[in-house]
Amino acid sequence: MKPLESGSGPKPTESTEASESSERSNFIRDIIIADIQAGKHGGRVQTRFPPEPNGYLHIGHAKAICLDFGLAAEFGGKCNLRFDDTNPSKEETEYVEAIMEDVRWLGFEWDGLFYASDYFGQLYEWAVQLIRADKAYVCDLSADEIRQYRGTLTEPGRESPYRYRSIEENLDLFERMKKGEFPDGSRTLRAKIDMSSPNLNLRDPVMYRILHMHHHRTGDAWCIYPMYDYAHGQSDSLERVTHSICTLEFDNNRPLYDWFIEQLCIFPSRQYEFDRLSITYTLLSKRKLLRLVQEGHVTGWDDPRMPTLSGMRRRGYTPEAIRNFCANIGVSRTNGITQLSHLEYFLREDLNRSAARVMGVLRPLRVVIDNYPDDLVEEMEAINNPEDESAGTRRVPFSKVLYIEREDFREDPPKQFFRLAPGREVRLRYGYLITCRSVVKDKDGNIVELHCTYDPATRGGNTPDGRKVKSTIHWVSAAHAVDAEVRLYDNLFTREDPDEVEEGQDFTANLNPNSLEALTRCKVEPGLRDAVAGARYQFERMGYFCVDADSSPGRPVFNRTIGLRDTWAKIEQRGKK
RNA sequence: UGGGGAGUCGCCAAGUGGUAAGGCAGCGGCCUUUGGAGCCGCCAUCCGUAGGUUCGAAUCCUACCUCCCCAGCCA
Secondary structure (H helix, E strand, C coil): CCCCCCCCCCCCCCCCCCCCCCCCCCHHHHHHHHHHHCCHHHHCCEEEECCCCCCCCEHHHHHHHHHHHHHHHHCCCEEEEEECCCCCCCCCHHHHHHHHHHHHHHCCCCCCEEEHHHHHHHHHHHHHHHHHCCCEEEECCCHHHHHHHHCCCCCCCCCCCCCCCCHHHHHHHHHHHHHCCCCCCCCEEEECCCCCCCCHHHCCCEEEEECCCCECCCECCCCEEECHHHHHHHHHHHCCCCEEEEEHHHHHHHHHHHHHHHHHCCCCCEEEEECCCCECCCCCCHHHHHHHHHCCCCCCCCCCCCCEHHHHHHHCCCHHHHHHHHHHHCCCCCCCCECHHHHHHHHHHHHHHHCEEECEECCEEEEEECCCCCCCCEEEEEECCCCCHHHCEEEEEECCEEEEEHHHECCCCCCCCCCECCCCEEEECCCCEEEEEEEEECCCCCEEEEEEEECHHHHHHCCCCCCCCCCEECEEECCCCEEEEEEEECCCECCCCCCCCCCCCCHHHHECCCCEEEEEEEEECHHHCCCCCCCEEEECCCEEEEECCCCECCECEEEEEEECCCHHHHHHHHHHC
């Protein structure tokens, strides 16, 4: 919101809401506002986005990023990027780099860049401190035994037989754990809390496990690694994070988060949980996305069908569209599923105002204009973006032989089909009005060519006599057309909930076998010959397309980002029912 | 089942005792050299259910129902 001007300038008359921020609020934002007003932390706001580098970021993370960075920015605070790298068995540098690229692409820049592994030393010292305070102990139970001792949802757990070791013995054992004297899984360091707590997280949770494993940053310096619960809150605290925002499933962990902070008497970061994003026909689980990649169901993390930020980027999504979507869906504590159409609305909205219009024919049908001079080529003026006058105009060549979209012609047009048909006149966008005179078929009865006549008085598509045509279709001059490949995408899954499967199956059973259709004989206007990878266009009447990096000189490859809203398809569909 | 969280239009979501915002989707219409975009209108007598308190409740109380999370040496 613009700050109101001070001084004696003209005041807005009806500004009841103008003085308050009209930014859409949510409960976390309200908490921050209240904290600032109460003077908590001197009004300072510090957040953090803490991804584990074990996979690529997806649209669900985008929601968290928009919250973490957005809130900090709105209230003059800071937001750190912190890699939660406490488990070397799953984490890789490749992911670290991809995550940084994606955060920046989304439009955010972090203040501090940290790694939980930066704090391994401090965390170790604090563990020793907790042992000395008789709040932690080394446990020799195996993973299996720990599970048995933990009890169940309804029965309390039992105390470990190692729970009352002397502080000296614990100190000695823990140090030897660190030195690597014990094999993986042989011992753990546990917090001494309450084995009968109804909150399972408080039943003497494991703080450290032994893992003789190479870490992407600390190398072989450590063979004991802290658990999430023992590392996260303290990392927040070390960074003096005021509002630690995470998803709902960590609600149960909050008492433990607070417990460590209280026992250690360190900066009191507070955790707030919001609902994770779910979208129909989409999987948002790094574990499952990793499977799609590893099992080859997609070409990689950046496959345009993936809900990853890198996949969406390659597909042609804009950061603005994703940010607008995140701002619009809101933040609450309700477990809901957002419809894909909601996301697509914001995609189209942004692309509509930013994408340059061009003409491209996906499934070409040859059209010969019989009364058009054989060798004439006219340069027709076309508007680049009707939503943005500054985008200007361009010239598109027109000649006797053209390609039009196959679906724009029907030999036997159904009701409400306004496009080309025998004897019917339509407008060629920015071209001429043409009338279909005859249809040429091959021996199998397939339509191979149309013969039309044009009205020379309608150059540019104008009708000096004021007559109306029901339809305007797009075209490309055959002699000037550039061959292109166009990849059409559909939902990766056929069910709204990809996890809804028959007994014994998993989400791969719901994979859509037709999620990708590659068209290789497409014809696009000449200006697209050397389109640069990443550029986004609207192929008029067809949809939004993004140039893929697979393009080669003179032969562009386009990804269909999303189709235009198709009223005719809806009408036709309705007629079939 | 013990604990925690949540239930407001098909979906998302405001509202926190004074008589149901908004967005998406959908449906009409206008406009249109993209059946795109844009514009206009319609779309919850009702807030999981049942009681109760109150002049008055989605908002307070009681009971019940449904869904989600927790029994990793994952995060």
